[in-house]
Amino acid sequence: MxxxxxxxxxxxxxxxxxxxxxxxxxxxxxxxxxxxxxxxxxxxxxxxxxxxxxxxxxxxxHSHLTSSLTSEFHEEIKQDLVKAQTSPQLNDHEAHSELESIAKSAGFTSEELTLDKKLIKNAFGLLLNGIKPQASRNRANGIFPQKHNITEDNPLNFYAIIRNLTIEDDNALYQVRELNSETIAILKKVKPENSEEFSEICEEISLTKAKKHPNILQYYDAFHFNDHIWYAIESIDVTMYELAADRAGYIPEKHMAYICKEILQGLAFLHKEGRVHRDVKSDNILLSPRGDIKLGDFGLAAQLCKSCFRRQLTADNPSWMAPELARHTNYNEKIDIWSFGIFLIELAEGQPPYINENPMKILYNISAKPPPTFQNKLRWSSEIKEFLGFCLRKNPEERMSAEELLRHPFIEEHIEETSKEQFAEYLEDFYPSLSKK
The missing domain is CATH 3.30.40.10 (Zinc/RING finger domain, C3HC4 (zinc finger))
Incomplete structure (x- = not known):
């Protein structure tokens, strides 16, 4: 009414x-x-x-709803797992039986428990311990920025808080205004667990500030204050999450190709620099009313900080996670290509695969089941279906790189059909309020 x-x-x-x-x-x-x-x-x-x-x-x-439901489930299962693995009252057989009971409550069938114990155990391990992020290729090869460019000062001497965007303290997120230029930005803070994490995060932030790209969100400043690292980044209000949820199934393929091209250009740049995004999904892909598409907050502080990464795995849905991560094996930049493929399904259908499953079962499905594809195969062209298939190969060595995907016919045949200006017009038709942001 x-x-x-x-x-x-x-x-x-x-x-x-x-x-x-x-x-x-x-x-x-x-x-x-x-x-x-x-x-x-x-x-x-x-x-x-x-x-x-x-x-x-x-x-x-919606964000609070999905995060709370997922976190509550995780915490219940996690407490049961810790109890089953550490309780002195349980012998090995009883502990095994307790773990099987927990797995069944998480939605695993008797057949899965019999045939795929290792994959289920991996899902348990991810829930309990998270993933230790691997260093970038630059760090592995001993290539570091000459200096960190981290200011030892209170960031609030340079930025005024407009509003708090989170309820956490150690890993908070603020909308801020730069005091001199009046620029609106997002200010994040993270608390490294040790000196090694501190060094890694500083190096990643410095590399991001030094290497700019039009398809990657700009980083303005970084500070070290009160045992936290604070960093200010470009603020763009609208994400692909809104577009995918609102227009799924109705976005013309020429516009989908433009979106994919812009994202892949950003990924190709990162991968060439020996970097891994680690969190490609609709929430982290931002768009402006001018048709700009940028990769948002990626694997630096948010995932190089172990406590942040575990919290992210607990709070977020792991539907975009690559099989090699779900299986606890080594990974490289190809995890971004898998996540990009899942995003493409989300863009086409409004949500990623397995979204209605609990997170532990999602991790198992990613490991054990064939690669997902479009549900409505008749809706989409052969070019986009083939393009998706090259993104979602279970073996990362068989996945195309970002540069190879940019040369795929799905992208090349649509390059002349959609410009940045045409995509901006499309956004304005469906999102009139964008022009006022």
């Missing part, structure tokens, strides 16, 4: 304050019940609603 009434009066989006006039869409969040524009809200598939089929959330409520 609130949505209906709002059609007859000029309303502002509760999040971005842009005006939502009579001819523009508005949505009411089922959680907080405020009205939002299309850019600040999201549709979520809900098959249990029958013909309604969708629930609508603002981005903040």
């Amino acid at each position: 609130d949505v209906f009434i709002s059609v007859f009066k000029e309303t502002k989006c509760y999040s971005c304050n842009s005006k939502v006039s009579m001819t523009k869409k508005r949505r009411k969040c089922v959680k907080c019940e405020h009205l939002f524009c299309t850019s600040c809200s999201i549709k979520v598939k809900a098959p249990d609603l029958g013909f309604l089929r969708h629930r609508r959330y603002c981005l903040q409520c």
Whole structure:
């Protein structure tokens, strides 16, 4: 009813304050019940609603909902695992039986428990211990920046906090304004666990600041203050998450090819520099009303910091994770290509594979099942299906590199069809509020 009434009066989006006039869409969040524009809200598939089929959330409520549900499940299973592995009252047979019981509660079948014990054990290990990120090729080869370019000062002497975007303290996220230029930025802080982590994070941040690329989010400043590393990065409000959820199945292939080209250009640059993004997914791919597409917060501080990486694995859905990570084997830049392929499925269908499974079962599915593909194969051209297949090879040596994918016919045949300006026009048609950001 609130949505209906709002059609007859000029309303502002509760999040971005842009005006939502009579001819523009508005949505009411089922959680907080405020009205939002299309850019600040999201549709979520809900098959249990029958013909309604969708629930609508603002981005903040949806993020809190998915993170809390996943984290609660992880914590329950994790506590049971620790108890089963460390309890002095349990002998080996009893501990094994307890672990089997936990696996069944996580959705594993008796057949899977019989045939794939090692893969299930790997999923348990990821949940308990996380993954120790590997050093970049530069670090492995002893190539470091000459100096860290980390300022020993309080970042709040240079930036004013507009609002806190997280509820955490040690790994907080703020929207800030640069005091001299009035530039809006995102300020992140992380707490390294030891001196080695501190050095690795500083090196990665320095490399990112020194090597700029139009398809990679710009890093402005970095600080060391109160045992934390703080870094300020470019702020772009809209991510591919909103676009994929709202327009899945309706984005023309020529625009999908443009999106893929821009992302692959950023990945090719990183990989050439011996870097790995480590977290390619819709949340970390940002777009502007001008048609800019940039890779966002990647594997530096967020994943070189072990505590952050474990927290991310616990809070986030691992659907984008490559098989070699799920199997606890060595990995290289090809994990980004797998994650990019999963993102392409998300862009086409609105969500990644296995999204409705619990995270532990997702890790198992990634390891044990054949590579995912488009559900509606008739909807898509042979070129994009072949392109996806080259991204999602289980063996990383068989996956195409970012540079090879840029030469694939799916990309090359659409280069002349869609320019940055044409993509910007497409965004404006579906997201009028973007032009006001």
